[in-house]
């Protein structure tokens with residue numbers, strides 16, 4: 001099949017979170033299965049063109065040129081240039097850019113003209129999140145798949161922005177939500193198939209408040225809404241070969257992990273202590289990620305033999321609250337407010353445990369990287385965290401979104417860490433889990449195939 005895959009971020013070119021990783025790894029896995037993939041994304045000012053060897057393709061749209069990364073078999077990463085994308089941020093700097101409706105509305109409209117210019121005629125158009133959801137309006141009869149990576153971000157804008165999508169025509173109700181223009185909602189109502197990134201999240205958004213006001217629209221899609229678990233790119237995320245680590249290690253030979261722990265403690269200016277229980281977080285600092293729970297129990301945690309390393313950026317008030325704890329316990333809490341891909345790898349590799357007390361989590365990739373790097377996840381049992389972490393076997397999970405429940409899970413992990421044999425047996429099991437893309441890519445493939453017109457029945461052979 002020929003698949004046009006559109007995403008507002010694609011790692012390593014641009015990334016704010018899990019969507020970027022998926023938009024690289026899923027198309028790569030599908031290309032490996034023999035499909036022809038073109039991935040289209042905006043060319044932001046922050047994309048490092050030289051480092052990634054991007055070149056203009058000699059093709060222009062009205063907004064600007066089309067650039068591309070070196071082509072691989074069956075896989076092209078192409079980038080649309082436009083003045084509105086030529087800024088340091090992806091979605092904003094500090095807050096959202098005020099013209100995001102125009103930026104991504106226009107991008108959604110440009111997908112087919114760009115594909116045509118590339119001489120690529122897709123069988124399937126695969127869209128991701130609100131930023132490309134409006135492309136269902138411009139799909140030229142090609143079946144569309146929309147993947148929801150996070151229903152918490154819906155692309156709601158003032159109605160005055162509607163002409164970007166509808167010109168002077170009337171706005172169909174599907175594209176409005178309480179008098180706002182609703183990018184994601186419109187896509188959910190009109191895509192041929194809606195997927196989300198874990199089976200549990202697919203149920204939660206239908207059945208609970210995690211539908212964020214779109215429960216009816218989601219339920220109305222019936223069997224046309226399915227959950228397919230995300231995978232991870234096991235070549236990029238492999239402790240045996242990862243170039244960012246102090247020492248490499250494998251499931252069978254984990255001595256290198258001890259060196260990674262020491263190196264991380266040094267890098268983050270924590271006391272180098274093999275016995276300390278080193279817990280990591282690599283995350284957007286946002287309400288969704290459970291910082292209110294963490295802040296409620298942090299004082300108590302830092303009284304114990306726990307070291308916590310947090311790499312993240314986001315909400316300034318939460319960052320300030322974390323800083324206040326760090327100033328009281330600099331030997332226990334280390335903070336880095338930045339987006340730092342290399343340090344992220346070193347945290348997964350160096351930590352004993354990895355914390356994700358999310359209020360909700362569509363899939364979560366961080367816990368999957370942690371498992372592969374031998375850091376046992378401590379997670380709230382929600383969405384993809386529920387689908388990927390086995391309590392007491394590959395990690396520790398808690399149900400209620402309450403500080404006591406988080407505290408109990410962390411102390412349970414700490415007690416378990418004291419029993420080295422039991423702990424190492426869990427690490428071994430965790431590192432043995434397979435979350436590579438192979439299974440999920442096959443599931444997408446089947447989902448695409450079901451949308452294609454069935455091949456014409458072969459005509460009966462002539463009877464003479």
Ligand code: ADP
Pocket residue numbers: 016017018019021282283284311312313338339340341344363364365366367
């Ligand atoms: P979400 O998509 O909700 O942010 P995921 O767990 O699915 O959460 O994906 C997060 C991805 O972003 C992971 O690859 C994680 O390593 C990365 N990440 C998050 N924050 C940072 C940061 N500050 N620096 C580097 N990588 C980060």
